[in-house]
Amino acid sequence: MNNDILKTLYSKKDIEVACKRLANEITEYYQGKESPLVVGVLKGAVIFMTDVIRQVDAYVDMDFIDVSSYHGTTKSSGKVDLVTDINSDPKGRDILIMEDIVDTGRTLKFLIENLTKRGAKSVKVCTLLDKPEGRVVDTHSDFTGFQVPNEFVVGYGLDYEEKYRNLPYIGVLKPEIYQNN
Ligand code: PRP
DSSP, X not given: OGGGEEEEEEOHHHHHHHHHHHHHXXXXXXXXXXXXXXXXXXXXXXXXXXXXXXXXXXXXXXXXXXXXXXXXXXXXXXXXXXXXOOSSOOTTOEEEEEEEXXXXXXXXXXXXXXXXXXXXXXXXXXXXXXXXXXXXXXXXXXXXXXXXXXXXXXXXXXXXXXXXXXXXXXXXXXXXXXXXX
């Protein structure tokens, strides 16, 4: 698997440092507030979410939502599908969405609108990666790990055709891996 990677963008150590910083920011932000509902966006955010919230010193509830628009490919289909909803009622809750990456912004916009319409008290966003050059809709994250260049990245939750999520670092895939598809 490691041989498919052209270069490392963020090492395991870089990611550890970012997770700790984000956990500190989240701990500080939610001090004195009701326990937020932390919503991980399946599947990409699972690894990141578990690394961050274990270092958050505040009461939090956990839930997951599954939305998909890339269907395992390198290009967004432009349509966000809700695959599996959260179990909790978002009404009146402070929600913290955990994402692995904000690229076109379509997924995040869909989630913020969906949860707001259902009566969430507040919706904040924590993402490991933000790719501003990819943006096609207006949205932003409140807690951000790294701003990434406009390259297709994999690892630490991010996939290509469902593979590479288990790489412990974030890297750029060799073009020949996806060029023939
Ligand atoms: C990826 C990623 C984000 C979203 C970001 O999910 O995990 O949720 O795309 O892209 P956007 O800003 O262009 O909407 P994907 O749909 O590939 O599902 P996955 O997490 O299961 O891989």
